[in-house]
Amino acid sequence: MAKFLPQIIIFSILSFAAINLVSAESDGYARTLDRKLFGLKKKEKLTHFQLYWHDIYSGTHPTAVAVVSPPSNSSGTLFGAISMIDDPLTEGPELSSKLIGKAQGFYGSAAQEKAGLLMVMNFVFMEGKYNGSTITILGRNKVFSDIREMPVIGGSGLFRFSRGYVQARTHKFDTKTGDATIQYNVYVLHY
Numbered sequence: 001m002a003k004f005l006p007q008i009i010i011f012s013i014l015s016f017a018a019i020n021l022v023s024a025e026s027d028g029y030a031r032t033l034d035r036k037l038f039g040l041k042k043k044e045k046l047t048h049f050q051l052y053w054h055d056i057y058s059g060t061h062p063t064a065v066a067v068v069s070p071p072s073n074s075s076g077t078l079f080g081a082i083s084m085i086d087d088p089l090t091e092g093p094e095l096s097s098k099l100i101g102k103a104q105g106f107y108g109s110a111a112q113e114k115a116g117l118l119m120v121m122n123f124v125f126m127e128g129k130y131n132g133s134t135i136t137i138l139g140r141n142k143v144f145s146d147i148r149e150m151p152v153i154g155g156s157g158l159f160r161f162s163r164g165y166v167q168a169r170t171h172k173f174d175t176k177t178g179d180a181t182i183q184y185n186v187y188v189l190h191y
């Protein structure tokens with residue numbers, strides 16, 4: 001037994017060190033992890049995507065549906081209206097151009113004086129190396145401004161720990177149907 005003692009001591013020290021690498025601090029259910037193990041010591045990348053977002057109310061396959069009607073339009077901004085969306089995101093402005101992903105979520109009129117939407121949506125990528133990864137956009141959309149900026153508040157897959165912003169510009173809007181094509185420029189920091 002005694003002759004194994006040094007090995008036991010060395011093993012204990014090593015395993016203690018290994019545990020220490022993972023959990024510098026532990027509090028039962030919570031522990032501090034080594035950032036390196038999550039790739040967080042790498043330099044963050046800044047990626048730009050230019051996509052077109054198609055909100056389609058017309059026809060037999062709408063991608064946007066009004067799920068809540070406002071009790072009245074006395075505000076003039078349809079305050080309280082909510083639409084659920086599963087909007088195609090394409091490479092070019094034409095709906096027939098390459099499908100890159102979907103914008104899934106909802107938006108609602110959150111302003112009573114000047115038109116302003118609360119946008120809550122995930123851009124779900126379906127193409128190339130980003131396939132399956134998502135980014136989450138949550139922000140205020142002043143629809144009648146030329147450029148609307150909204151924050152990217154996080155993501156999944158290749159966009160874990162991401163942050164950034166988007167700029168939206170109206171490319172086409174049909175006042176009769178409500179159909180819209182919006183250009184989205186996405187700037188996202190991720191590892």
Ligand SMILES: *[C@@H]1O[C@H](CO)[C@@H](O)[C@H](O)[C@H]1NC(C)=O
Nearest residue numbers: 072073074075076077078079
């Ligand atoms: C709501 O009111 C505004 C301002 O009066 C008007 O421009 C808009 O067309 C109305 N919307 C609906 C759906 O009635």
Ligand SMILES: *[C@@H]1O[C@H](CO)[C@@H](O)[C@H](O)[C@H]1NC(C)=O
Nearest residue numbers: 125126127128129130131132
């Ligand atoms: C994206 O991933 C899904 C699920 O893994 C797969 O079915 C699909 O073929 C992929 N699409 C592309 C364009 O790679």
